[in-house]
Amino acid sequence: MQLDWMIELVRDGLRNLVRHRVRSTLTLLGVVFGIASVTTMIAVGEGAQRTVLREIEALGLKNIIMDSVKPTEVETARAGQQTSRSILGYGITEVDARQIAAISPESSVSVAHRVNQKIYSEGARVDADVLGVAPQYFNLFGSELLAGMRLAEMHEMLRHTVAVVTPDVAASLRGIGGAVGKEIKIGPKYFRVIGVMSVPGRTAGGTVFLPYATARAMFGTSTYKWESGSFEATRTEIGRLVVHTEHEDAVPGLAQAVARVLEMNHQTEDVSVTVPLDVLRSKQRTQRVFNIVLITIAAISLFVGGIGIMNIMLAIVMERTREIGIRRAVGARKQDVFMQFLVETVTLSSVGGALGVILGIVMMPIAASWTGWESVLTPWAVIAALVVSWTVGVVFGTAPAIRAARLDPVDALRYE
Amino acid sequence: MIQLEAVSKTYEMAEPLTVLKGVSLEIADNEFVAILGASGSGKSTMLHIMGLLDRPSSGSVHFRGTNTSALSDDDLSRVRGESIGFVFQSFHLIPHLTVAENVELPLFYLRAARRARRDAAMECLGAVQLGHRADHLPSELSGGERQRTAIARSLVANAPVVMADEPTGNLDTKTGDDIFDVFRRLHEDGRTVIVITHDVAVANRIPRTIKLSDGEVVEDTGPCS
Numbered sequence: 001m002q003l004d005w006m007i008e009l010v011r012d013g014l015r016n017l018v019r020h021r022v023r024s025t026l027t028l029l030g031v032v033f034g035i036a037s038v039t040t041m042i043a044v045g046e047g048a049q050r051t052v053l054r055e056i057e058a059l060g061l062k063n064i065i066m067d068s069v070k071p072t073e074v075e076t077a078r079a080g081q082q083t084s085r086s087i088l089g090y091g092i093t094e095v096d097a098r099q100i101a102a103i104s105p106e107s108s109v110s111v112a113h114r115v116n117q118k119i120y121s122e123g124a125r126v127d128a129d130v131l132g133v134a135p136q137y138f139n140l141f142g143s144e145l146l147a148g149m150r151l152a153e154m155h156e157m158l159r160h161t162v163a164v165v166t167p168d169v170a171a172s173l174r175g176i177g178g179a180v181g182k183e184i185k186i187g188p189k190y191f192r193v194i195g196v197m198s199v200p201g202r203t204a205g206g207t208v209f210l211p212y213a214t215a216r217a218m219f220g221t222s223t224y225k226w227e228s229g230s231f232e233a234t235r236t237e238i239g240r241l242v243v244h245t246e247h248e249d250a251v252p253g254l255a256q257a258v259a260r261v262l263e264m265n266h267q268t269e270d271v272s273v274t275v276p277l278d279v280l281r282s283k284q285r286t287q288r289v290f291n292i293v294l295i296t297i298a299a300i301s302l303f304v305g306g307i308g309i310m311n312i313m314l315a316i317v318m319e320r321t322r323e324i325g326i327r328r329a330v331g332a333r334k335q336d337v338f339m340q341f342l343v344e345t346v347t348l349s350s351v352g353g354a355l356g357v358i359l360g361i362v363m364m365p366i367a368a369s370w371t372g373w374e375s376v377l378t379p380w381a382v383i384a385a386l387v388v389s390w391t392v393g394v395v396f397g398t399a400p401a402i403r404a405a406r407l408d409p410v411d412a413l414r415y416e
Numbered sequence: 417m418i419q420l421e422a423v424s425k426t427y428e429m430a431e432p433l434t435v436l437k438g439v440s441l442e443i444a445d446n447e448f449v450a451i452l453g454a455s456g457s458g459k460s461t462m463l464h465i466m467g468l469l470d471r472p473s474s475g476s477v478h479f480r481g482t483n484t485s486a487l488s489d490d491d492l493s494r495v496r497g498e499s500i501g502f503v504f505q506s507f508h509l510i511p512h513l514t515v516a517e518n519v520e521l522p523l524f525y526l527r528a529a530r531r532a533r534r535d536a537a538m539e540c541l542g543a544v545q546l547g548h549r550a551d552h553l554p555s556e557l558s559g560g561e562r563q564r565t566a567i568a569r570s571l572v573a574n575a576p577v578v579m580a581d582e583p584t585g586n587l588d589t590k591t592g593d594d595i596f597d598v599f600r601r602l603h604e605d606g607r608t609v610i611v612i613t614h615d616v617a618v619a620n621r622i623p624r625t626i627k628l629s630d631g632e633v634v635e636d637t638g639p640c641s
Contacts (some may be wrong), residue, residue, distance in 0.1 A: 004530060019512060330497060336525055414506065
């Protein structure tokens with residue numbers, strides 16, 4: 001019976017809403033925009049969260065990634081790091097690798113050798129990085145074999161001239177399937193493509209992977225460049241070093257230890273350290289700030305919308321004073337009148353909420369293209385938006401409903 | 417039985433205004449009573465107090481054996497819904513509800529099921545020859561039809577007491593007579609009918625007349641046997 005009664009109150013509320021279409025629409029605008037903001041915010045926030053998580057998880061939350069980077073000339077001069085034969089040595093060294101392996105016996109340390117050579121296929125230049133890696137390197141990043149075969153220990157031991165390429169490179173070599181078996185020229189040497197692997201995260205994009213031992217043996221650690229009449233010689237022992245821990249909890253402590261080793265061994269900023277876990281936390285902090293800003297905007301909009309609804313409902317109570325008197329005369333209790341006006345306000349705000357969710361869904365692709373983040377609408381987001389709209393109805397409908405319930409029946413009947 | 421004992425009503429204003437001054441009277445079940453008085457004599461205030469819409473400033477009201485001063489606001493609402501039907505001079509129908517929905521209203525607050533409400537409303541509308549107007553809005557009815565709708569509403573919960581405040585005041589003579597006949601039938605059916613009027617001719621057609629002047633009972637023809 002109570003449910004039947006509530007349904008009738010909602011029906012009556014909807015009827016009043018339709019009866020005064022223009023007034024209702026204008027009253028609802030604030031809530032519609034507020035809820036649309038909430039919906040879009042949650043959807044974009046969720047999408048951003050997923051994108052960030054995916055990107056960072058691809059880097060491996062249990063990994064610490066070190067890359068050799070060429071220091072600036074000022075730093076080099078300050079450190080006096082030029083070797084006797086004018087070869088600039090920088091980046092991660094074998095000593096670093098040994099010391100880092102020693103401080104983290106439970107972790108696995110994997111190295112990559114960066115090859116600074118141009119790539120050609122059938123005479124055409126292929127734009128990609130070249131990295132010599134051990135077979136287990138791919139396990140650290142959740143790589144997936146798309147075609148052909150992986151790099152194996154055998155290639156490492158026998159120093160085979162084989163390569164595995166990322167899908168971008170494969171695409172420029174006649175597609176993923178067609179790339180396997182093709183020959184590519186790296187510097188002066190020819191390599192046969194044996195597989196295509198997706199490598200998410202930082203190394204995504206155009207990369208050609210060679211067996212580590214092959215890369216070291218064939219290209220060495222030094223690079224010579226003649227450009228615009230100037231000559232530059234550099235030497236990097238290890239292009240990339242990845243430390244993989246067993247547990248996420250171990251990452252912060254190990255990252256500090258690694259930083260101390262690098263600080264001791266290097267006078268210049270020639271190693272960049274990426275801790276995906278830190279990056280994730282930093283991105284989550286940024287995301288939280290973004291959410292707070294959007295929540296504030298949505299809250300202000302909803303507050304203004306709620307005030308609008310309250311104003312209109314107060315005016316409606318005044319307008320329907322005599323009706324309230326009639327209802328009280330025929331037996332309505334104070335709480336019946338209270339419920340009637342509260343349900344009417346909540347109905348109004350819920351309709352606004354539903355329209356807001358629809359507008360939010362329409363706004364999602366716009367917001368996504370504006371922020372550059374994907375947006376994902378979950379059922380949770382829709383429920384949250386509707387709950388917020390009900391809450392606005394309850395919060396801002398209470399005062400008019402109390403005013404209606406408190407009206408004296410005789411005064412209300414006499415109201416002109 | 418409705419019993420008023422030394423009922424006074426004073427409105428607190430800059431200058432307090434006493435509208436009823438120690439009124440005592442008894443109305444038995446199944447009486448047909450006219451409360452007669454000039455404008456401002458306190459007759460509407462007395463109807464509101466007898467109808468439990470208002471409380472006296474002093475004195476007591478016993479409604480069918482219950483001292484109403486002890487009842488809460490909710491209790492008074494319940495008693496009104498179950499036992500009293502009101503008919504007002506300006507009909508007091510809710511304009512955006514249909515005729516049937518207006519008639520159903522007392523049952524709505526008694527939490528009757530929708531079907532039962534509709535059936536009861538149609539029966540009462542049939543009794544006042546308005547069954548064919550059930551789905552119309554009040555604005556589509558004539559004055560007489562509106563008042564008959566209000567009477568149907570006062571009957572729908574089978575209330576034993578019907579109180580009417582100047583029920584023929586806004587109607588022409590012919591329609592007023594028709595409405596008066598409806599009240600007479602309600603009385604014959606066993607209901608207590610109390611009609612407020614300033615019209616002596618109307619009062620003369622009712623068995624008992626209580627005359628009010630300046631908030632006091634100045635004449636009571638007494639309970640009819």
